[in-house]
Amino acid sequence: MIDAYKKLMNLEEPPAPRKAKGFFTDTSLCIGCKACEVACKQWNQLPADGYAMTGNSYDNTGALGATTWRHVEFIEQAKANGSRQEQRWLMMSDVCKHCANAACLEACPTGALIRTEFDTVYVQQDVCNGCGFCVPACPFGVIDRAPKDGLFEAGTAHKCTLCYDRLKDDMTPACAKSCPTASIQFGDVAELQQRARSRLGELHARGETTARLYGMPESTEAKEVGHLNAFFLLLDEPAAYNLPEVPRLPRRTMPERYGWSAAVGIGFAVLGALALGRRAR
Amino acid sequence: MTELAAPRGYYQYPVVKRPVWTWEVPAYFWLGGMAGGAYVTASLAQAFGSEDVRRRGADGFYIAAAALLPCAPLLILDLGRPERFHHMLRIFKPLSPMNLGAWALTAFSPVAVARAAAQAGDDGLLPAPVRMLARLLPKRIVEAGGSLLGLTLAGYTGVLLAATNVPVWAKSKLLGGLFTASAMSSGSAAVTLIASRRRACDDTIHRLAAIESAASLGELALLSGYLAQSGKTAAPLVSERLAGPFWFGAVGMGAILPLLLHRLARPRHGKALRSLSTVAVVCSIMGSLALRWTIFEAGKVSAQDQTASLEFSR
Numbered sequence: 001m002i003d004a005y006k007k008l009m010n011l012e013e014p015p016a017p018r019k020a021k022g023f024f025t026d027t028s029l030c031i032g033c034k035a036c037e038v039a040c041k042q043w044n045q046l047p048a049d050g051y052a053m054t055g056n057s058y059d060n061t062g063a064l065g066a067t068t069w070r071h072v073e074f075i076e077q078a079k080a081n082g083s084r085q086e087q088r089w090l091m092m093s094d095v096c097k098h099c100a101n102a103a104c105l106e107a108c109p110t111g112a113l114i115r116t117e118f119d120t121v122y123v124q125q126d127v128c129n130g131c132g133f134c135v136p137a138c139p140f141g142v143i144d145r146a147p148k149d150g151l152f153e154a155g156t157a158h159k160c161t162l163c164y165d166r167l168k169d170d171m172t173p174a175c176a177k178s179c180p181t182a183s184i185q186f187g188d189v190a191e192l193q194q195r196a197r198s199r200l201g202e203l204h205a206r207g208e209t210t211a212r213l214y215g216m217p218e219s220t221e222a223k224e225v226g227h228l229n230a231f232f233l234l235l236d237e238p239a240a241y242n243l244p245e246v247p248r249l250p251r252r253t254m255p256e257r258y259g260w261s262a263a264v265g266i267g268f269a270v271l272g273a274l275a276l277g278r279r280a281r
Numbered sequence: 282m283t284e285l286a287a288p289r290g291y292y293q294y295p296v297v298k299r300p301v302w303t304w305e306v307p308a309y310f311w312l313g314g315m316a317g318g319a320y321v322t323a324s325l326a327q328a329f330g331s332e333d334v335r336r337r338g339a340d341g342f343y344i345a346a347a348a349l350l351p352c353a354p355l356l357i358l359d360l361g362r363p364e365r366f367h368h369m370l371r372i373f374k375p376l377s378p379m380n381l382g383a384w385a386l387t388a389f390s391p392v393a394v395a396r397a398a399a400q401a402g403d404d405g406l407l408p409a410p411v412r413m414l415a416r417l418l419p420k421r422i423v424e425a426g427g428s429l430l431g432l433t434l435a436g437y438t439g440v441l442l443a444a445t446n447v448p449v450w451a452k453s454k455l456l457g458g459l460f461t462a463s464a465m466s467s468g469s470a471a472v473t474l475i476a477s478r479r480r481a482c483d484d485t486i487h488r489l490a491a492i493e494s495a496a497s498l499g500e501l502a503l504l505s506g507y508l509a510q511s512g513k514t515a516a517p518l519v520s521e522r523l524a525g526p527f528w529f530g531a532v533g534m535g536a537i538l539p540l541l542l543h544r545l546a547r548p549r550h551g552k553a554l555r556s557l558s559t560v561a562v563v564c565s566i567m568g569s570l571a572l573r574w575t576i577f578e579a580g581k582v583s584a585q586d587q588t589a590s591l592e593f594s595r
Contacts, residue, residue, distance in 0.1 A: 056292045063294055073291055107444065109380035110368040129368045130361015132301040133379040136445035136584060139594060141297040145361050155361025242291035242587070244594030250444035251376065253454060257443050260458030261436030264503070265321075268465040268496055269428070272322060275491040276338070277329030 020119035021167060022229035023176060024192040025093055026199060027241075028211065029183035032058060032091035036070040039178035043163065044069065047152050057089075066146040066153075069160040070095050070175050075240060092232070092241050093184055095175070096121070096142045096160035097215060100226025101249050104134035104143050104159075112157070119189070119229055120162040130155040139225065139247035162230070189229050193217075196233060203233075211235055214243060224249035296590035297446045299581055305359040307577040309352050310438045311467070311570045313386065314460060316348035317435030318468015320393055322492065324424035326472075333485045337476040339400050344471045345431070346397035349390050356386070378441035385437060389430035396423050435464035438573075442580060448593040449517055449583035450576070453510035459503040460573070463535070466496035467569035470539070470562035477555045477562075486558055490543045493565065497536045504532065514589050517582035518575060527575040535568015 005011075040046065046067040054060050057074035064071045075090040098120045105113040105121050112128035115121060123143075134143050134157050143159040146152050163173035171177075176186035185192060196213050203211040215221050215228030221238070222228070225247045238245055290296065319341040326338025357366045369383035395418060401407050402415030439460030442450040450456060473489040481489075508515050518527050542561035546554050583589055 054292075059292075065298075075291065103446070107377055107379065109372075109374065109377045109383060110365075111372045111374070112368070127365075127368055127371075128362070129365035131369070131379055132359075132361065133377070133441075133445075135298045136300045136447045136450075136580070138298065139296075139446045141295060144298055145301045148361055157361075239290055239591050242294055242296050244296060244591065246594050248446055248451070248594055250446070250451070253451075254376075254378075254440065254444055256454050257440045257457045258436070260455055260503075261440060261461045262432075264458040264461040264465070264499060265432040265436055267499065268462070268492070269321065269325060269432075271495045272325040272469070272492045273329045275495065276326050276334050276488050 015117040017119075018117045020189040020229060021162060021186070022098060022120070022189040022192060022231070023095060023162075023173070024185045024187075024196050024231060024233070025095065026183050026185065026196075026233045027090065027092040028203060028208065028233060028235055029181045030072070030091040030093055031181055031183075032072055032074055032089075033180060034061075034072050035178040035180060036093050036175035036184055037061060037068070037072060039174040040070045040160075041067075043166070043174035044161070064094060064096070064140075064142050064144075064159070066144040066158040069158075073241060075236070077236075088235070090235055090240070092234070093175070093179075094241070095230050096162075097140055097225075097231070098160075098162060098229035099247075100222070100229070101224070101251070103137040103139055103225065103247075103249050103251075104157075106249070106251055107133045107137035109133060116164060116167075118162065118164075118167050120164065120167075121159075122161050122164050123157050123159065125153060125156055128156040130157065132157070137250060139244055139249070160230075189227075193231075196231065199233060208235065212237075214238055220246055224252055290587040290591055293587060295585045295587055296594070297584050299584045300445070300447065301361075302359055302577075304574075305355040307570070307573040309355040309359075310460065310573045310577070312348045312355070313352050314435045314438065314464025314569065314573075315467045315471055315566065316345040316352070316393065317389070317431035317433075318465045318496075319348065319471050320345035320389075320396075320431040320468070321428045321435075321465065322469040322472045322489070324428045325492075327420070327424055330488075331484075333482045334488060337479065337481040337485050338472060338489075339403075340475040340479065341468070341472040342393070342397045342400045344468075344475065345393045348471075349386075349393050352386060353390065356383075378437050378444050382434070382437045382441060385430055385433040389427065389434050392423060392427040392430060396420070396427060399423075432461070435468070436461045438464075442576070445580075446590070446593070447580045447584045448514045448586065448589040449511060449579045452512070452514045452593060453507045455503050455507040455510065456576070459500065459507050462496055462500040462503050463569045463572050466493055466500055466536070466539075467566045469493040469496060470565040470569075473558055474562045474566070477558045483550045483554055486554055487547065490546065490558055490561070493562065494540055494543045497540050497565065501532075501536050501540075504536070514583065514593065515579075516589075517586070518579040521582065523575045523579055523582075526571055527579075530571030531568055531575055533568075534564045535572055536565075539565040539568070 077088040215231030217227040323341025402412040439457035546557035
């Protein structure tokens with residue numbers, strides 16, 4: 001009976017879980033070449049976003065979006081007449097974090113957003129109906145809906161897939177493959193986390209005391225969204241990279257919010273019954 | 282808590298994405314809320330009211346059905362891929378307010394239409410054979426169950442906006458309660474409107490006005506709490522481009538003016554009562570739209586505000 005139903009509905013068994021895959025983006029190694037942006041666009045056949053100049057250093061990309069799944073930030077920290085230690089040019093290749101508790105995935109009403117066998121977060125393009133709820137739900141501003149009148153997968157939500165198609169064939173995602181300085185490292189998340197810890201120790205020993213990891217299981221960022229499968233080594237506080245200090249997961253406060261709704265509804269019903277039912281004057 | 286200096290961000294780029302929704306969403310919130318409020322009011326009238334309250338209150342079932350008709354089309358129109366609207370119902374996932382709302386609308390619509398049809402039968406608006414069929418509806422059960430669905434429909438919309446990372450929507454925990462109160466006030470206002478146009482007893486109008494005023498008072502209290510909790514985050518709503526529509530439309534016209542007019546109408550009878558009540562409830566209904574629209578639009582401004590986002594996530 002159940003088998004017949006599954007056959008009728010064309011239901012497949014989900015693939016068996018594999019080792020969690022992710023990125024360790026070490027910003028101390030990034031040279032801002034944008035090879036990752038280009039490789040991502042090429043492999044995923046994402047259209048160009050135009051040739052607008054932002055005037056903000058070398059960043060003419062601006063933000064992650066429906067057709068931009070890697071974004072290199074250029075943070076100029078220069079002090080007039082400052083010493084060499086006071087001049088910094090930070091670069092960071094931003095990407096979807098593939099959160100352990102993903103706000104977009106929880107918001108999705110259609111089940112288009114799924115957790116894959118590699119523990120990554122993926123949008124099924126044939127299921128998404130473009131409701132747009134994942135867009136403001138993401139605390140990092142990653143996922144976006146392609147314009148309804150556009151040529152690229154119009155009207156559905158898009159973000160980094162961690163090259164799901166390449167992962168299926170045991171290949172490295174395009175951005176990590178193209179990175180010339182190993183700033184973007186791909187692999188098993190557990191192993192990457194180990195590597196990140198030892199790299200941090202190395203940098204601290206060399207006097208880079210502002211270096212810190214972002215998105216590790218033990219760090220404050222993980223309080224609500226859990227650890228990030230795509231995590232970072234930063235050279236400044238998260239806000240400098242537009243990263244939230246404690247990314248919020250809407251689910252955490254939802255019971256309280258529904259509670260107020262219910263309390264008001266019940267209160268109205270009780271008052272209404274009293275007002276409509278009391279004896280005539 | 283100690284005040285920390287504003288964190289510095291990356292140029293002026295926003296941290297979160299601007300919601301992609303357009304005018305259909307606040308319009309739906311308004312109509313769906315009014316439908317829920319009118320259905321609950323009508324059901325309360327049936328369960329507890331005198332004969333005249335029951336008769337006049339029953340018009341609320343018509344209002345609920347009529348307000349629900351455009352709801353599903355509005356929601357579908359807002360989708361990026363409208364032809365896939367039914368994908369909302371391929372799973373049941375109450376964790377997602379969007380999914381819960383889709384199910385609440387799907388369940389509430391036929392219930393409200395069936396109850397309105399039964400009312401049309403009782404009011405002699407249906408031909409005899411259909412009337413017989415409409416009589417078979419177990420009214421009390423449909424009213425109780427429908428009221429729960431109506432409250433869900435009215436109550437989830439504020440939670441939906443708040444279950445995001447848009448600071449002005451998410452900072453306070455009261456948005457769901459606020460939208461529910463506004464829905465109850467506009468729904469009972471719509472019932473009062475029909476009642477005062479259709480020669481209800483003065484007593485019935487007074488009673489309906491009393492519950493609408495109670496809802497408006499609740500709305501004002503929740504709004505104060507919402508603004509207090511939001512603090513500086515509410516700036517796009519209270520002190521920028523939307524300040525006019527918010528203070529004069531949502532607060533003044535939507536809550537304070539109806540309260541004053543109902544208070545003025547309380548000692549009056551007949552025509553004066555009807556005229557004052559009519560103005561009051563029309564203000565209340567329009568104010569409810571103004572509230573949804575201004576808060577919705579404020580969200581778009583707030584999402585672009587880097588400082589607000591960085592403050593919200595500390």
